[in-house]
Amino acid sequence: MFVEFFYxxxxxxxxxxxxxxxxxxxxxxxxxxxxxxxFYTTARxxxxxxxRYFDLYDRIFAHYFEGADLPDPEGADLVEAAKxxxxxxxxxxxxxxxxxxxxxxxxxxxxPEELVKYFLxxxxxxxxxxxxxxxxxxxxxxSPVGHSGYHPGGMRVGGRSRNKSAIKVAMERxxxxxxxxxxxxxxxxxxxxxxLRRLIPVGPKDQVNIDKTIYETMRNAGEIEIVFDRSLxxxxxxxxxxxxxxxxxxxxxxxxxxxxxxxxYQFKDLKTYFFHNTIYDQVWEDPTRYHKPVKIxxxxxxxxxxxxxIVGDASMANWELMTPGGVIYFNEYNRIPSIExxxxxxxxxxxxxxxxxxxxxEWRFTRSIGxxxxxxxxxxxxxxxxxxxxxxxxxx
Amino acid sequence: xxESGNVRQFExxxxxxxxxxxxxxxxxxxxxxxxxxxxGEPGTGKTMLAYAIAESLxxxxxxxxxxxxxxxxxxxxxxxxxxxxxxxxxxxSTRDVSNIEDYIRMGKIGQAFVSDERVVLLIDxxxxxxxxxxxxxxxxxxxxxxxxIEIDKTIKAKHRPVIIITSNAKKDLxxxxxxxxxxxxxxxxxxxxxxxxxHVHFPDIEEQLAQICIDTFYKLRDLPGIEKKPATRxxxxxxxxxxxxxxxxxxxxxxxxxxxLGVLFKKSADYAVALTRTAxxxxx
Numbered sequence: 001m002f003v004e005f006f007y008x009x010x011x012x013x014x015x016x017x018x019x020x021x022x023x024x025x026x027x028x029x030x031x032x033x034x035x036x037x038x039f040y041t042t043a044r045x046x047x048x049x050x051x052r053y054f055d056l057y058d059r060i061f062a063h064y065f066e067g068a069d070l071p072d073p074e075g076a077d078l079v080e081a082a083k084x085x086x087x088x089x090x091x092x093x094x095x096x097x098x099x100x101x102x103x104x105x106x107x108x109x110x111x112p113e114e115l116v117k118y119f120l121x122x123x124x125x126x127x128x129x130x131x132x133x134x135x136x137x138x139x140x141x142x143s144p145v146g147h148s149g150y151h152p153g154g155m156r157v158g159g160r161s162r163n164k165s166a167i168k169v170a171m172e173r174x175x176x177x178x179x180x181x182x183x184x185x186x187x188x189x190x191x192x193x194x195x196l197r198r199l200i201p202v203g204p205k206d207q208v209n210i211d212k213t214i215y216e217t218m219r220n221a222g223e224i225e226i227v228f229d230r231s232l233x234x235x236x237x238x239x240x241x242x243x244x245x246x247x248x249x250x251x252x253x254x255x256x257x258x259x260x261x262x263x264x265y266q267f268k269d270l271k272t273y274f275f276h277n278t279i280y281d282q283v284w285e286d287p288t289r290y291h292k293p294v295k296i297x298x299x300x301x302x303x304x305x306x307x308x309x310i311v312g313d314a315s316m317a318n319w320e321l322m323t324p325g326g327v328i329y330f331n332e333y334n335r336i337p338s339i340e341x342x343x344x345x346x347x348x349x350x351x352x353x354x355x356x357x358x359x360x361x362e363w364r365f366t367r368s369i370g371x372x373x374x375x376x377x378x379x380x381x382x383x384x385x386x387x388x389x390x391x392x393x394x395x396x
Numbered sequence: 397x398x399e400s401g402n403v404r405q406f407e408x409x410x411x412x413x414x415x416x417x418x419x420x421x422x423x424x425x426x427x428x429x430x431x432x433x434x435x436g437e438p439g440t441g442k443t444m445l446a447y448a449i450a451e452s453l454x455x456x457x458x459x460x461x462x463x464x465x466x467x468x469x470x471x472x473x474x475x476x477x478x479x480x481x482x483x484x485x486x487x488x489s490t491r492d493v494s495n496i497e498d499y500i501r502m503g504k505i506g507q508a509f510v511s512d513e514r515v516v517l518l519i520d521x522x523x524x525x526x527x528x529x530x531x532x533x534x535x536x537x538x539x540x541x542x543x544x545i546e547i548d549k550t551i552k553a554k555h556r557p558v559i560i561i562t563s564n565a566k567k568d569l570x571x572x573x574x575x576x577x578x579x580x581x582x583x584x585x586x587x588x589x590x591x592x593x594x595h596v597h598f599p600d601i602e603e604q605l606a607q608i609c610i611d612t613f614y615k616l617r618d619l620p621g622i623e624k625k626p627a628t629r630x631x632x633x634x635x636x637x638x639x640x641x642x643x644x645x646x647x648x649x650x651x652x653x654x655x656x657l658g659v660l661f662k663k664s665a666d667y668a669v670a671l672t673r674t675a676x677x678x679x680x
Contacts, residue, residue, distance in 0.1 A: 019575060020575065023430070026428060027428055030428075032423065032424050032428075037416075038420050042424050044580075045579055045580050046578055048579060049574035049577075050435075050574070050579070050581075051435060051581035219477065
């Protein structure tokens with residue numbers, strides 16, 4: 001039973017094993033699952049082994065048992081859903097008229113596209129959540145757009161229901177914060193920190209542990225048994241360079257800074273620098289990029305074992321990267337093209353990564369990203385990307 | 397197990413507020429004889445659950461606190477060579493020096509196996525141990541037996557213990573390990589759940605106080621820049637502190653004066669952040 005469900009989970013990329021699926025069958029045959037709610041929790045406990053996949057599980061569960069795509073209030077899905085439901089609405093023009101606050105006669109003036117647009121605008125117009133009432137889109141009201149209300153032909157926009165059925169619970173997507181895709185957020189700070197904690201050096205096992213050696217030798221009835229420990233190694237130095245120019249980076253700067261500041265104690269030294277767009281002759285120690293410039297050449301004197309982490313969207317016009325004088329401020333002029341500066345940094349620091357808040361699938365559309373990727377290994381600024389970046393920084 | 401239908405069902409315990417999801421998962425795991433792996437933020441009651449199960453099913457509880465330096469053998473048994481050496485030198489004990497079995501001591505897993513009744517075995521913070529420990533341990537828990545090499549004896553479990561494993565996810569657990577457990581992630585309780593938890597711990601708390609404490613608590617949890625957010629345990633201790641303080645009035649809290657911030661925030665950086673943030677709120 002539910003073989004199709006199992007394969008949908010598998011195709012979505014959740015690691016589900018046949019053994020666990022058989023175990024679910026066993027639970028079913030033992031009569032442990034009495035209704036869909038039980039099935040939702042039991043199947044999740046048995047099949048899904050990490051909270052990172054709970055969100056995906058919720059979506060697939062809702063899809064499989066409800067058969068409907070989940071509307072996302074800010075996505076293209078909603079447009080689709082609205083269009084599909086429009087036909088339904090138009091059979092009862094008075095509902096639509098009421099829902100959108102229009103007169104029935106006026107409705108005829110609108111084309112279907114306009115109606116969909118109107119509906120979406122109405123959604124955006126709402127600032128708070130709307131419950132009850134009869135005009136706006138919300139829950140528990142009489143408007144056909146919204147849900148949990150008593151309007152029979154109503155359209156479902158997603159939300160929290162009062163009597164929680166499993167499907168509705170699944171539709172709430174309570175685990176969205178835990179899923180691995182999606183940008184790094186404050187909520188994921190703890191998880192991200194744990195990944196950074198792997199930035200700890202491990203030396204070879206080359207120190208003799210005398211106490212243990214004596215103990216093991218005794219246990220071995222006098223036959224000498226030498227026990228080695230790992231030698232201590234210095235903590236790491238970390239250099240963080242953040243692109244803090246332009247709105248595209250704004251949401252990520254506090255997250256990245258907070259992340260590394262919290263992890264500061266585990267590093268020997270953490271230095272943060274700022275730049276705009278890409279790196280030219282200098283970077284700055286102050287976020288305003290004015291008071292404390294540091295020449296790129298000076299980095300040649302720093303410890304080459306330090307880990308260099310650059311955070312930026314790496315998106316710019318090619319000439320900004322490739323030509324001398326590419327800097328976008330008119331009062332500065334760079335003799336050496338930015339790309340040479342980046343190469344210099346990559347050569348100076350043996351361990352370096354570039355973290356990009358843009359998703360990987362968007363990278364190929366921007367040429368400058370492709371160019372920079374040839375110099376620095378690039379990772380997404382997500383939990384998974386961070387994990388890979390740390391692994392890369394720690395590799396020999 | 398054929399008599400699974402008769403297995404006593406776990407229904408919650410006196411000081412533990414049980415979410416129906418979790419009850420179903422616990423009961424399924426007991427019936428399927430699978431270890432249950434619990435993950436979640438600190439303070440969501442992972443460890444408490446094992447205590448609650450033991451209380452509800454009236455089974456003894458054995459707790460194995462995993463440490464990073466721990467070897468699997470420590471959890472199974474210990475051959476007390478030192479005592480034996482001592483006994484052989486002085487010979488003033490009732491133990492038989494030529495019988496090694498007298499010097500075998502059971503570790504926590506060993507105790508759970510040789511116990512005459514079914515027990516709840518809590519393996520706390522498994523993520524502290526290394527991967528080999530985790531995989532080897534589950535081998536033993538699956539086979540329900542292990543060998544004592546020194547006396548060439550196999551210890552078999554008399555009753556399959558109910559196994560609860562908790563993890564704070566400092567490290568990711570290995571795939572073979574995960575494959576052998578059921579998994580549940582305990583989300584942080586929402587306000588309604590928290591209110592129930594408060595009432596379980598403080599049956600006579602005034603509604604107004606409970607409400608404002610919970611509101612303040614969630615507000616403080618949402619402060620930006622906090623590394624270790626206060627959890628249920630901190631809230632309960634905080635309310636306890638408020639109730640003990642004769643000079644405390646609900647009105648103060650409403651005004652935004654929050655006493656005993658140190659009970660809620662235990663990292664000095666977090667404490668400083670909370671202090672400045674709440675001070676600012678007061679002035680506004």
